[in-house]
Amino acid sequence: MSFSDKDLSQIAKRGSNINVVKQQIENFKTGFPFMHVIQAATIEAGMIKLTDESKAEYIEIFEKEALKKKLLKFVPASGAASRMFKSLFSAKDEGKADKSVDQFFENLKSFAFYPSLVKVCKSTEKQDILKGLLEADGLDYGSMPKGLLEFHGYGDATRTSVEEHLVEGALYANNKGKVRLHFTVSPEHKKKFKELINSVLKTYEDQYQVKYNITFSEQKPSTDTIAVDMQNEPFRDASGNLLFRPAGHGALLENLNDQDADVIFIKNIDNVVPDHLKAETVIYKKALAGVLLKIQKDIFYYLKRLEKPEVSVYMLNKALRFVRTSLNVEPPKGFRAWSYDDKLAYALSKLNRPLRVCGMVKNVGEPGGGPFWAKNSDGSVSLQVVESAQINMGNKKQKEIFENATHFNPVDLICAVKNYKKEKFELLDFRDSKTGFITEKSQSGKSLKAQELPGLWNGAMSDWNTLFVEVPLITFNPVKTVNDLLRKEHQPA
Structure with a gap:
């Protein structure tokens, strides 16, 4: 060749x-x-x-x-959430509604992101709700990584999956009050990850009496x-x-190889x-x-x-x-x-x-x-x-x-x-x-x-x-x- x-x-x-x-x-x-x-x-x-x-x-x-020991929690977090919403995209773009779409609308108020969704929707029409959830002038969940989505509700508050990993880190990857986490992220979302984490960091540091050391890398x-x-x-x-293409999660071996720790916890986002x-x-x-x-x-x-x-x-x-x-x-x-x-x-x-x-x-x-x-x-x-x-x-x-x-x-x-x-x-x-x-x-x-x-x-x-x-x-x-x-x-x- x-x-x-x-x-x-x-x-x-x-x-x-x-x-x-x-x-x-x-x-x-x-x-x-x-x-x-x-x-x-x-x-x-x-x-x-x-x-x-x-x-x-x-x-x-x-x-x-x-x-x-030097502990580290390593979280592959670069995956896009688009596949999570495959059936909703079909409903929005092609008008195709299956049982999963019906289940989504029947239980809309049970999603942690519901209060945020209501604020960006033009009406309660199904198409407007789908656009508000998935498109850029709404929550833009259709192109966001999973780590930045509101996963869980806590009364009037919610947590994204990346925040749940911060909490987990404090509970088991904690050495004398120091918690180290590393997230692998895609380049286009790195800024949003940093902004979100910076906005909540003090809250979790105070709640769990820890100091976080958070780093990022890209594939x-x-x-x-x-x-x-x-x-x-x-x-x-x-x-x-x-044409070169991303080579799957195996490419993250190099990101893992760059880390310095004695014990590394690996878990998906x-x-x-x-x-x-x-x-x-x-x-x-x-x-x-x-x-x-x-x-x-x-x-x-x-x-x-x-x-x-x-x-x-x-x-x-x-x-x-x-x-x-x-x-x-x-x-x-x-x-x-x-x-x-x-x-x-x-x-x-x-x-x-x-x-x-x-x-x-x-x-x-x-x-x-x-x-x-x-x-x-x-x-x-x-x-x-x-x-x-x-x-x-x-x-x-x-x-x-x-x-x-x-x-x-x-x-x-x-x-x-x-x-x-x-x-x-x-x-x-x-x-x-x-x-x-x-x-x-x-x-x-x-x-x-x-x-x-x-x-x-x-x-x-x-x-x-x-x-x-x-x-x-x-x-x-x-x-x-x-x-x-x-x-x-x-x-x-």
């Missing part, structure tokens, strides 16, 4: 790497291999179920250790992927320029609840962080001993048993016949990696990924978050394993990204670049193929040490459509 000087200049200005761009084009031609899942991770196989006693122990570990243009036409040739716009339901979320966030810190302490114990000049066979075997039974990593076939040196190198490589503890809820039919045992490129088998698009649904056995999963991934992650010497891992080194996605899109009426980078919590973290912990369903309350805000979990007590 050859590029013109104009192409090379465009690629360089974006901060993209020409070899990476060429590899992306090659990926379109060859496709991405499917993941090979061995079985679903369940309570009986690979997933931790906390008892009341163990939960209390892990919370105690976290609360004690947190005083010495880097260099992480965008090149688009191709249906013949896998670079897609060009009307001016002949190459729309997964929040009002105060009267926050207790379970806080309990399990702390418990999962305790699990993380306990297992990290054990990992560091073995690493320090394995890096000594002389390592006994006994200690090596003990470490290998820990990798297999506590970190859930099964070695490749023929491992027993490996030499002492090869086994030691294997143990060190499997121990010295970023670590994550993932909360998993019982499967209630939500679309998306879940927890599985999967085969890795080095022949080992480990716990992975696997999306449906990564599974060969044409293979009856693989499809059956995926569909019989008992749990679902709600994106509830606690991460540790430093080694035992307190040095940051280079997170991009632990990504499986062969776990991307290819989708078909269109631009100016022309079909094209787009490529997403390995997802943030699946392929982007495939070489991390991973633990799965069951968490209650009440901790998972995403808002995918506007009517989700009518569910009792998003309504006042």
Whole structure:
């Protein structure tokens, strides 16, 4: 694949790497291999179920250790809310009303944003209400990010989802009154996020007796992927320029990689609840962080001993048993016949990696990924978050394993990204670049193929040490459509 000087200049200005761009084009031609899942991770196989006693122990570990740790709450918040209002857009633009539109109007007064909506509407006619909600001369919710929408009502006051994350941060990402939050936002909305947060910050600092340190980042243009036409040739716009597209949430790995923290809580912007339901979320966030810190302490114990000049066979075997039974990593076939040196190198490589503890809820039919045992490129088998698009649904056995999963991934992650010497891992080194996605899109009426980078919590973290912990369903309350805000979990007590 050859590029013109104009192409090379465009690629360089974006901060993209020409070899990476060429590899992306090659990926379109060859496709991405499917993941090979061995079985679903369940309570009986690979997933931790906390008892009341163990939960209390892990919370105690976290609360004690947190005083010495740099905590961070990392919230992907760049997603637009437009998909939340898909049916309302159809009603406004095409006059199409379905059951969800009827439900919206029947329960209009139950939405936290109702008082704000009334102020911008010209009349109580349905079209005027839809325009007032969605268009720029009204609330402009049709083009706003989810983080800036009024989600919950508190008497005469309301809270946006970004404010609910401020409150959550004070409740579990709090080290001696200091709360650090990082939001990934889109460039066009960054100013609005800052204005909103600045307007409410003192209120929450006074209410929770904390000081916030809030930072923002944007998805880097260099992480965008090149688009191709249906013949896998670079897609060009009307001016002949190459077309690059945002590469999904996997691009946020670079934003995460830029953060400096010992414990990082990751949770999506729309997964929040009002105060009267926050207790379970806080309990399990702390418990999962305790699990993380306990297992990290054990990992560091073995690493320090394995890096000594002389390592006994006994200690090596003990470490290998820990990798297999506590970190859930099964070695490749023929491992027993490996030499002492090869086994030691294997143990060190499997121990010295970023670590994550993932909360998993019982499967209630939500679309998306879940927890599985999967085969890795080095022949080992480990716990992975696997999306449906990564599974060969044409293979009856693989499809059956995926569909019989008992749990679902709600994106509830606690991460540790430093080694035992307190040095940051280079997170991009632990990504499986062969776990991307290819989708078909269109631009100016022309079909094209787009490529997403390995997802943030699946392929982007495939070489991390991973633990799965069951968490209650009440901790998972995403808002995918506007009517989700009518569910009792998003309504006042």
